[in-house]
Amino acid sequence: MRPASQAAIDRSLEELMSRPATKLDVAEIAEIVRGIVGTLHGDLTAGEAAVYSELDGLAQIIRNAKAEIAEIRPDEISSRHLPVAQDELDAVVSATEAATHSIMAAAEKIEATAAAVGGEHADALSEAVTNIYEACGFQDITGQRITKVVRTLHQIEAKVAALLAAFGDEIKPAKPAAPQETAPADGAMPRDKELLNGPQLPAAAISQDDIDAILSGKA
Amino acid sequence: MAVDMNMPILIVDDYKTMLRIIRNLLKQLGFDNVDEATDGSAALLKLRQRDFALVISDWNMEPMTGIELLREVRADARLKDLPFIMVTAESKTENVISAKAAGVSNYIVKPFNAATLKMKLAAVLGNF
Known part of the structure; x- marks a missing residue:
């Protein structure tokens, strides 16, 4: 037409x-x-x-x-995954720092003992202690590397936040992370895969006393 | 001229582990008179309060970095000739060039060993 x-x-x-x-x-x-x-x-x-x-x-x-x-829930990345990753990395830095100081304290005692004893073995001990001091430098280097990773995680967090702001209400906020449970609420034993949690952050870990209490049936 | 093994040395690092390592290595080399600071501004305060014969400083610290501390030292009439060794993980060419331009006396990259520390100290202070 x-x-x-x-x-x-x-x-x-x-x-x-x-x-x-x-x-x-x-x-x-x-x-x-x-x-x-x-x-x-x-x-x-x-x-x-x-x-x-x-x-x-x-x-x-x-x-x-x-x-x-x-569908892939970017809100969970900023509300759950990134904070957990940062906490884990902070824990690595703290744990390696504490361990390094323990190693060095022990090395300092060896060095003092070697000086007191003297003799031909003192030099060998002193040399070994020097090697321990040198090796302990790893904590400084790894700490700086981890700090860089944490900084990158902060940048990713900011980008994800910008993405979420652009989406507006299209993505509903994730529910607060549920506390990790070692056993299901119904009392059934967890599967082996669910028990592979790795080391816990200090605040979330139970103590040896807690473990002893559980094993002895006192908990 | 013989090196004064009792010279006051200021070591600056934000990692307590590294302060302890450098202090112990210096002690093994015979230097016992060592003081510490955990960033550039704290170091500058100490440098202006008493006399030091050597500064051994990290680069990456907050709020004042090692390179900023070095520039402050070189700009200070009383401190400008103070030997200053940078001990840092910053190992890019541009870092070394910047430190040299700012007047660093020597530069040690982390991780380092006792032999390197002794060699650089000797280069700055003279053989001991």
């Missing part, structure tokens, strides 16, 4: 509106609508239609990507 001109559509609409509502002909209305639609199509060049189609495709890709990102 050839598209109607704008003037023809205007004339038809004026004539139609001048009539009482009871005398409106559905076929005439349909003809006017077809004319309008034809006009709309006539305004788009082939190039514009292609661009429109590409934009529509891009919009669909963005919708799909947002749905997929929402």
